[in-house]
Amino acid sequence: MRHLLWLATALVSTVVAEDGLAGWLRYAPLPEKIAKCHAKSIPSQVKVLGATDGLPLASAVNELKLGLRGIMGKEVDVHSEGCLGDETPTILLSTLENYVSACGELDADEPPSLEEDGFYFNTKDGNVVILGSNERATLYGTFEYLSRLAQANFEAVEYVDNPEANIRWGNHWDNMDYTSSTHGSVERGYAGVSIFFQDNKIRSDLSRVAQYARLLASIRLNAIVINNVNANPITLTDENLEGVGRIADLFRPYGVQVALSLNFASPVELGDLDTFDPLDEDVVRWWDDMIDTIYGVVPDLAGFLNKANSEGQPGPLTYNRTLAEGANMMARPTARHGGIFMFRAFVYDHHLDHRDWYNDRANAAVEFFQHHDGEFEENVVVQIKYGPIDFQVREPPSTLFAHLRDTPMAIELQVTQEYLGQQNHLFYLNPLWREILDFDLRVDGEASYVRDAVSGKRFGHKLGGYAAVINVGMDRNWLGSHLAMSNLYGYGRIAWDSQSDSVEVIEDWTRLTFGLDRRVIDTIAEMSMLSWPMYENYTGNLGVQTLTDILHTHYGPNPASQDNNGWGQWTRANEHSIGMDRTVWNGTGFAGQYPAEVAEQFEHIETTPDNLLLWFHHVPYTHVLKSGNTVIQHFYDAHYDGAEAAQTLVPMWESLKGRIDEERHAHMLRRLVYQTGHAIVWRDAVNYFYHNLSGIEDEAGRVGSHPWRIEVEDMALDGYEKVAVTPPSTASRFYAVEAAPGSSEATATTTLGFPAGRYRLAVNYYDLPDGQASYEVHINGEVVAAWEGDYDLYLGNSKSEFLDGHTAARRWLGEVDIAEGDELKIVGRPDGIERAPLDYVVFLPEGVVD
Known part of the structure; x- marks a missing residue:
């Protein structure tokens, strides 16, 4: 028990730090009014039957004491014997077998039918009864009770909770x-x-x-x-x-x-x-x-x-x-x-x-x-x-x-x-x-x-x-x-x-992790439920797979890597058409591996849903979807829609400032800001690739047209040199600049041609590992923004040492006032292998998403 008590003490201290170590087991105090209102409904006496040090029943007792102390500010007395029946409200923890042996049959509407790992849970009649089919099931029921309390759920209930499956494993790739x-x-x-x-x-x-x-x-x-x-x-x-x-x-x-x-x-x-x-x-x-x-x-x-x-x-x-x-x-x-x-x-x-x-x-x-x-x-x-x-x-x-x-x-x-x-x-x-x-x-x-x-x-x-x-x-x-x-x-x-409801799950998790603030719960649920369609849109849609680099890091965009390799993760994209033909009549036959009804659905384009079209069928880019769009226009539109949706994440998260502790809020804000920029990298890389491959224009005229960008390779360079990027589509217009080998400083200078006004400034560059180059942005000789290439220090993605879709990134540098004719200068100072690489600068008018 000594180890468990030490652990309990350690975890209480982590709640204050709010660094994420406690996860959803923070056991944060409920608001005082709620805690006072319900304090009397929480028994002060615990009876545990058959607990042994080092086994789950003992952990359940320890967890209960820790949780009640944290959530309700309540201490409890623990007894190792006794049944229900006296007038003192009691929390009783036991296996069903131990309970029946010590106390006789349970007084319940129906005898609980427990499967392996299932538990009986009852908070009616002033007591809390948690009986497991085995010891860990009782522990599960204890966590259930504490989860309900931490979410301010004091409803009196009685139910049996059995698992759907007996294998619930985690796999570590350590x-x-x-x-x-x-x-x-x-x-x-x-x-x-x-x-x-x-x-x-x-x-x-x-x-x-x-x-x-x-x-x-x-x-x-x-x-x-x-x-x-x-x-x-x-x-x-x-x-x-x-x-x-x-x-x-x-x-x-x-x-x-x-x-x-x-x-x-x-x-x-x-x-x-x-x-x-x-x-x-x-x-x-x-x-x-x-x-x-x-x-x-x-x-x-x-x-x-x-x-x-x-x-x-x-x-x-x-x-x-x-x-x-x-x-x-x-x-x-x-x-x-x-x-x-x-x-x-x-x-x-x-x-x-x-x-x-x-x-x-x-x-x-x-x-x-x-x-x-x-x-x-x-x-x-x-x-x-x-x-x-x-x-x-x-x-x-x-x-x-x-x-x-x-x-x-x-x-x-x-x-x-x-x-x-x-x-x-x-x-x-x-x-x-x-x-x-x-x-x-x-x-x-x-x-x-x-x-x-x-x-x-x-x-x-x-x-x-x-x-x-x-x-x-x-x-x-x-x-x-x-x-x-x-x-x-x-x-x-x-x-x-x-069949757990996805919205209910994210809301429960949010309450346990960040508290009971309704705005926090709703906002995180909205962001989370947006995340899959958003990411699918700006990476790979219509069942084409995630168009990442499958040969190396599996992270940034590289549609070309999907084909002409031995790994079998193909899109079969060429200048006219795209998609795997997995039909029986003309393709790999995969569709026929499904039972007859499903096989028949996927065998035909007409009955295959659009979101899996390119998984099962090879079609021209001009193929018209059920939506009325062509495949290629859907690609263009979806990638713009996905990247634009990503821009909403930061203001949603920023709206929670002061409602979430500063440490966790700042940590996530930094990642979400990065995502907004990388989503644009993804959007452009995929759209450039298929635009160049197919030769078909975007009906909206967006792909390849960026009136608010300045390509750094087109600026006057001193110490910088123009370099090709691989894959080319992960650079705007396919080129970037790097400081020449041995240079300690490099500059890129140009005269601005934008109308006078206030603009949102951003720079796309490449953030490599093992180096933190530093940058300054000057307008008319005045430093208006500066940053370091330090994403590699706090982002955990698989690393690349090249200018590519994995290292391509954007820095949002705030708002600046400029006038036509102003001089723009960027100063880069290399560090390690990071030779201060730059792609482009963008000045965005209010309301414009690059």
């Missing part, structure tokens, strides 16, 4: 690595280094793990895979397994079980074998012994996760063995210990010949797995990405969900915004997830929602559920962005109840 620049990196991580690993070992200081365990338990996740699916075999050394045991000890009090990713080649990489053939007796024996050893260290290990034969990872196909044979070899010894073996369906050839019209990476999951349905051991669960490609801004659901009738499944989601702005762009994910889960696959002509397939309900599986890639790091606010935490919270909500 690496056990050490290089000169990484000391426990996180693949697709944008919030600092790993909370688990450092320098090829488990961290000695694991205090963040205990804090993280609370967050996961509060959203009812029951297991966490702590290492990357691209697993490093050294995770299984004796020293590191001891560290895994220490991590499990910190998760255990919160009912979160630890799981490990396994590298299929470990018998060779870590052992002394010369093969990892899953049918080799020595390999089988090696894994049997290793898995027994792991369970000897962590007896309650949830199980294992494996990525095999994909993106260069080893697997059974290396020896011409089937995927089922490979999974079963490791699943059998796992089953002896009651564990689950999660086997990823992300298996595909990443050296596809793009010249073959019929090649399609989207086909891979069904092609690799459908013939093995029913061949897997009972504890094998196939983990399937929500879409056929890779966490795109819009994809149809994976067809594999309709094919595994005899094999349990879990849907793989991604809390980390790998292709979706990497936490620098606001993107609330729950609406996207709901759209996938609500999709009706129509298996055998019957209702077959994705949510029912993955939960096990549709095909009668005992196992099934959810896994999400979660990229928390050592940043104080866990995910790099305060608002991104809504996605972690929202994942827990949707994994428990797939």
Whole structure:
């Protein structure tokens, strides 16, 4: 209990700092009037039956004391025995089994029917009764109670809350690595280094793990895979397994079980074998012994996760063995210990010949797995990405969900915004997830929602559920962005109840994270619900995918990277037409992998919704959509609409100043200001690309026409030199300037030709890592603005060392008064690899969006 009490004290102190460490578990005091009004309705006596130090019931007691002290300013007396019945209002915490054993049958309208992890919750009759099907379920009910109080919800209720699925896992892509620049990196991580690993070992200081365990338990996740699916075999050394045991000890009090990713080649990489053939007796024996050893260290290990034969990872196909044979070899010894073996369906050839019209990476999951349905051991669960490609801004659901009738499944989601702005762009994910889960696959002509397939309900599986890639790091606010935490919270909500309303989820999260101010709740909900359509519009729409650079960072715009590569993530764009033909009659046949009714819908352009048109069909740019627009004009319009919508985020957030603590408000304002500029980078890069490729003009005359811009390469340069940018469309008119090598200062000068007036000033430039160049803007010799290229210091996106769509950025520099004939001069001072690169200057009249 000592550790738990210390943790409680530590978390009380973080509430004052409001740096995001407490997440939605701030337990901030309710307004005094509300607290006083309801103080008498909160019992002062707690009875807990069967609590043991280090297990979830003890954590529930500790959490209750911490929460009531913070929210209501109330202390409670805790007793370890006794039932309801005396006249003292009581909060009773117990498992249902312990309660019945000690107190007899529950006095309720109906006996609670609890499934695994489900709980009974009753706040009627002056008492609070929380009974779980197991200890962690009681902890879930305790968090539920505190969540209601923190949101000033004192309604008297009685209900049973059971989970929809029994697998509610998180996947970490944390690496056990050490290089000169990484000391426990996180693949697709944008919030600092790993909370688990450092320098090829488990961290000695694991205090963040205990804090993280609370967050996961509060959203009812029951297991966490702590290492990357691209697993490093050294995770299984004796020293590191001891560290895994220490991590499990910190998760255990919160009912979160630890799981490990396994590298299929470990018998060779870590052992002394010369093969990892899953049918080799020595390999089988090696894994049997290793898995027994792991369970000897962590007896309650949830199980294992494996990525095999994909993106260069080893697997059974290396020896011409089937995927089922490979999974079963490791699943059998796992089953002896009651564990689950999660086997990823992300298996595909990443050296596809793009010249073959019929090649399609989207086909891979069904092609690799459908013939093995029913061949897997009972504890094998196939983990399937929500879409056929890779966490795109819009994809149809994976067809594999309709094919595994005899094999349990879990849907793989991604809390980390790998292709979706990497936490620098606001993107609330729950609406996207709901759209996938609500999709009706129509298996055998019957209702077959994705949510029912993955939960096990549709095909009668005992196992099934959810896994999400979660990229928390050592940043104080866990995910790099305060608002991104809504996605972690929202994942827990949707994994428990797939039909959770997206607006209700974001409003609940906002109340818990920022307080009860109605304007704050409404504003953040509005921003969040805007974020998906907005981002889709200014990145990639009509089902064309997110037009990011898929070959490198997955962050900035690069439409050209989508084609002519071996990765199979193609748009097949040429000067006349665009889109993947996935029809059966003329294309890759992917549409035919769906059950008949859905296949028939997507086979035909007329019945394919516009927002998935280019996913399923290859059409001319002049093809007329159901909206009446052509494809190319829709691209132009949508990208302008999306970028313009992004400009509304900053004034909405600024309206909350004084209603949100200064630290978190300033942190998010900086990111949102950056997003408004990067949205314009995206808009221009995509529109320039397709404008140049198709040769078709924008009917509104916007693309390539920027009357308020001054291209820096057209200015008089001293110390600067003109340079090409790659891809060219990520620079206005395809060129930028950089200070010449060795220069300590460079200038660009011109005479302004705009009418006299007040303008909003902005500069587009490139912000590289490992350097913070400084800049000044002079008008008639007077410095009117200055900044440093320091985005790399506080934005967590994957880095690039080049002038491209990842480093392209905009600085909004306030308003200035100018007159025609004024002299404009920009002074750049290089630093490190950042040679003060500039693209253009823009002077915007009031009401004009560049």
